[in-house]
Amino acid sequence: METYIVMAVSAIFVNNILLAQGLGSCPYLGTSKSMDTAIGMAMAVIFVLVMAGAATWIADHFLLKPCNIEFLRTLVFILIIASLVQFVEMFMKKSVPSLYAGLGIFLPLITTNCAVMGACLMNINEEYDFLTALINASFLGAGFGIALILFAGVRERIILNNVPEALTDTAIGLVTAGFISLAFMGFQGLG
Amino acid sequence: MSKSIAREFAKGLWSEIPPFRLVLGLCPVLAVTMSVENGIGMGLATTFVLVGSNFLVSLLRNVIPPKIRIACFIIIIATFVTMVEFIMQAYVYPLYLKLGIFIPLIVVNCVVLGRAEAFACKNPILPSLADGLGMGLGFTLSLSLIGAFREVLGNGTFLGLQVFGDAFVPFGVMVKAPGAFVTLGLLLAFMNLVPVKK
Incomplete structure (x- = not known):
């Protein structure tokens, strides 16, 4: 149990996938302009990350390793993630339309979100067992969500202020992200 | 013809340089x-992938069914x-270890998919190659530039060579995520100050 708590603190705060490792910054800048889209994206990422974590772990241990074709990992993982996203989208549209209305437009974007692919590869590189890999994936997703929602809150206020013309939009967003990331560096030494 | 190819090549280096x-x-x-070393290594690896994928996508552009084109591109x-991973493992192993999961x-990387979708699937092979090469080199240039700033300020070195005297205290936060x-x-803000001639 204790190891899982340490893992949670490490994945959410100390080694935050976005602010400490720089993964997944495209959707970070793209969907953080308003709180609603940020929450939608955060939920979608957590959801897909856990499912992709499970699917890629199973594929790696029962397909790639027994057949000695680990060199195909990149290709197999991206195909799994892409088809999983497609499948989740269809499933949601049919059976949970209310959830689809909220997350729908964010789902296709997740295929090219390197946080998902990155987290799956990390799980394999660390050689976690199935349960640990799942838990780690969900915490990494939660860390991404927290960072995204925090950033959206700050960004909503920036829009109301006068920013020098050259710095508008993405540039000021990146500088802001830098400062949030600086704040998260304060957690280092906890894990 | 050769003029337009040169233009496709040059736009990646300035007017549409990724990621600026x-x-x-x-x-x-x-x-x-x-x-800087990491920046150049990563940039060249991406260039290889960009040129290769642009070439193949452009070659197959009339064969790939439009409905499943994204899956085919991927x-x-x-x-x-996978090829570049093996090449790096064989010839530049220390760099391969440093770049780790980023290979x-x-x-x-949306640049690669973006070029396949926006350019290579609509254009013949030669312009697509030029586009891929230009974009890739532009990307390498940007990565090395950012790498140079961060390495000089955060570590006091350039390509591993000492730049400042012993009195310089490295600005450690520059080599970290912030x-x-x-x-x-x-x-990005500096690039915004310089307008692009259309």
Whole structure:
């Protein structure tokens, strides 16, 4: 149990996938302009990350390793993630339309979100067992969500202020992200 | 004809240089540019993938059914990424270890998929090659530039060589994640100051 708590603190705060490792910054800048889209994206990422974590772990241990074709990992993982996203989208549209209305437009974007692919590869590189890999994936997703929602809150206020013309939009967003990331560096030494 | 090819090549180096003009593919930009060496290595690996995927996508552009084109592009890109992974493992192993999971992550770099979708699937082979090469070299240039800023300020070195005297105290935060965000943000702002002639 204790190891899982340490893992949670490490994945959410100390080694935050976005602010400490720089993964997944495209959707970070793209969907953080308003709180609603940020929450939608955060939920979608957590959801897909856990499912992709499970699917890629199973594929790696029962397909790639027994057949000695680990060199195909990149290709197999991206195909799994892409088809999983497609499948989740269809499933949601049919059976949970209310959830689809909220997350729908964010789902296709997740295929090219390197946080998902990155987290799956990390799980394999660390050689976690199935349960640990799942838990780690969900915490990494939660860390991404927290960072995204925090950033959206700050960004909503920036829009109301006068920013020098050259710095508008993405540039000021990146500088802001830098400062949030600086704040998260304060957690280092906890894990 | 040759003029237009030169134009496709040159636009990647200035008027549409990624990631400054086209804000795409930020993950490797932020995560691996701790040093110039990393920047150049990552940039060249991406260039290889870009040129290869642009070539193949353009070659197959009349065969790929439009409905499943994205899936086909991803498979083509993943193939070249796997190739570059092996090449780096064989010839530049220390760099391969340093870049780690970011080499397989070239697969999800939106610059590569973006060029396949926006350019290569609509144009003949030669312009597509020029476009891929230009974009790739532009990307390498940007990565090395960001890497240079971060390495000089954060470590006091350039390509591993000492730049400042012993009295210089490195600005350690620049080689960590916050430095990446701030450097990229400020460089982007500088690029915005310089308008592009249409």
